[in-house]
Amino acid sequence: MKNIAKVTFHGGTGSVTGANFLLEADDKKILIDCGLTQGFKVADDINWDPFPYNVKEIDMLFVTHAHVDHVGRIPKLIHEGFRGKIYSTEPTKLIAQPILEDTGFILSKNKEFDLAEIFSEENQKLMLSLWQGFKYGEKIKITENLEVSFRDAGHILGSAMVEFIFNGKKILFTGDLGNSPSPLLPDTEKITDIDYLIMESVYGDRNHESRNDRRKFLEMTIEDNYKRKGTLIIPTFSLERSQELLFELDELVENNRIPVMPIFFDSPLAIRITEIFKKYKNYFNKDAEKKISEGEHIFDFPGLHSTLRSEESKIINTVPNPKIVIAGSGMSAGGRIVHHERHYLPDPNNTILLMGYQSVGTPGRLIQEGVKTVHISGEDVPVRAHVVTISGYSGHKDSDGLISFVEDTGETLKKVFVVMGEPKSSMFLVQKLRDNLGIDASAPEKGDTVSLVC
Numbered sequence: 001m002k003n004i005a006k007v008t009f010h011g012g013t014g015s016v017t018g019a020n021f022l023l024e025a026d027d028k029k030i031l032i033d034c035g036l037t038q039g040f041k042v043a044d045d046i047n048w049d050p051f052p053y054n055v056k057e058i059d060m061l062f063v064t065h066a067h068v069d070h071v072g073r074i075p076k077l078i079h080e081g082f083r084g085k086i087y088s089t090e091p092t093k094l095i096a097q098p099i100l101e102d103t104g105f106i107l108s109k110n111k112e113f114d115l116a117e118i119f120s121e122e123n124q125k126l127m128l129s130l131w132q133g134f135k136y137g138e139k140i141k142i143t144e145n146l147e148v149s150f151r152d153a154g155h156i157l158g159s160a161m162v163e164f165i166f167n168g169k170k171i172l173f174t175g176d177l178g179n180s181p182s183p184l185l186p187d188t189e190k191i192t193d194i195d196y197l198i199m200e201s202v203y204g205d206r207n208h209e210s211r212n213d214r215r216k217f218l219e220m221t222i223e224d225n226y227k228r229k230g231t232l233i234i235p236t237f238s239l240e241r242s243q244e245l246l247f248e249l250d251e252l253v254e255n256n257r258i259p260v261m262p263i264f265f266d267s268p269l270a271i272r273i274t275e276i277f278k279k280y281k282n283y284f285n286k287d288a289e290k291k292i293s294e295g296e297h298i299f300d301f302p303g304l305h306s307t308l309r310s311e312e313s314k315i316i317n318t319v320p321n322p323k324i325v326i327a328g329s330g331m332s333a334g335g336r337i338v339h340h341e342r343h344y345l346p347d348p349n350n351t352i353l354l355m356g357y358q359s360v361g362t363p364g365r366l367i368q369e370g371v372k373t374v375h376i377s378g379e380d381v382p383v384r385a386h387v388v389t390i391s392g393y394s395g396h397k398d399s400d401g402l403i404s405f406v407e408d409t410g411e412t413l414k415k416v417f418v419v420m421g422e423p424k425s426s427m428f429l430v431q432k433l434r435d436n437l438g439i440d441a442s443a444p445e446k447g448d449t450v451s452l453v454c
């Protein structure tokens with residue numbers, strides 16, 4: 001029917017990760033995101049099942065942002081014959097490359113599912129040849145009745161909500177929504193005329209601590225660790241959290257808020273992505289933009305050592321305390337942080353600082369929950385170091401933030417579909433939207449299809 005759009009929830013239901021939605025409108029089949037499902041592992045086995053739709057019939061793919069749980073299965077899509085267009089913002093296209101190369105490098109060791117073949121250089125090249133970058137707000141006309149544009153989600157550099165206008169009705173896929181105000185990025189764009197909303201719910205049931213205090217907490221954690229003459233290890237996500245952290249440390253160091261000590265930025269991927277960030281100054285918020293225009297290097301300061309090569313990384317252990325080590329991965333499920341954790345977690349003078357979302361089952365989540373011993377790359381490691389969590393730096397809106405995002409468009413909304421959260425979180429948000437705003441909301445299950453009258 002000409003006025004019906006259909007959405008099928010193929011991923012990102014009952015889970016934060018694995019975003020993959022199919023929109024059918026005006027005889028077009030359009031995917032929104034094609035991410036990896038992640039839990040205990042970088043990629044669950046479920047990722048390598050065949051797609052539940054005919055990949056060759058898909059006309060185009062819209063990518064909200066470059067996090068691996070939104071882009072990680074694009075090479076598989078290509079491998080199975082997708083040759084449609086891929087659309088995203090310009091930074092997302094650029095950042096997705098190192099992210100997918102890195103993911104491919106990790107996954108190619110898996111022989112069971114032929115992942116080296118899926119993540120081959122050839123597939124990645126083909127993927128880039130299909131990929132087109134756009135600016136926020138630029139209109140993309142798909143058919144006479146269907147138009148799309150990207151709106152700033154304020155989540156990571158280049159992150160976007162995808163806004164479809166079909167027969168004059170607005171269908172919005174949020175991707176991940178930023179915890180505005182962010183130290184670096186502009187706030188999430190306010191949208192007031194949405195008809196159908198497909199929204200994330202990572203923190204649907206929880207609020208973050210005040211954002212005003214986050215820099216103070218960071219400062220205090222660094223000072224405490226300095227006084228104990230310990231090593232402060234910070235597992236971080238290579239994308240956005242790392243750059244945000246450098247920006248915050250730059251502020252603290254330049255304003256003499258923390259003592260000078262060696263700070264190691266021990267993540268080759270994050271170092272590469274930081275170089276991309278430097279190219280997109282006009283995507284930052286006013287505060288960051290002003291500092292750059294005044295000649296400040298917002299990701300560089302005295303004491304910072306970027307350790308690209310593994311020989312450089314190995315020397316970190318021999319550098320006397322106090323010191324700070326920033327490394328990936330953000331949930332301690334791999335990467336260089338694993339070696340640092342083995343080395344530093346057993347000592348009560350050290351600190352581990354968790355600043356990002358820790359997925360159920362990951363070593364990061366276990367450490368956060370206070371386990372006495374954690375199993376890291378085949379070894380039981382005693383956790384005696386101080387465990388500190390600062391949630392104010394989360395890249396996601398909290399429960400109140402999500403509610404207020406919906407409230408802004410409450411007058412026109414017909415229905416909200418709550419996805420991309422653990423079930424408890426999604427259900428809590430659904431209930432809150434119904435109770436507080438009187439809005440028709442539900443949390444779809446995997447494979448559900450809904451018809452939207454447009």
Ligand SMILES: [Zn+2]
Pocket residue numbers: 065067155176
């Ligand atoms: Zn994200």
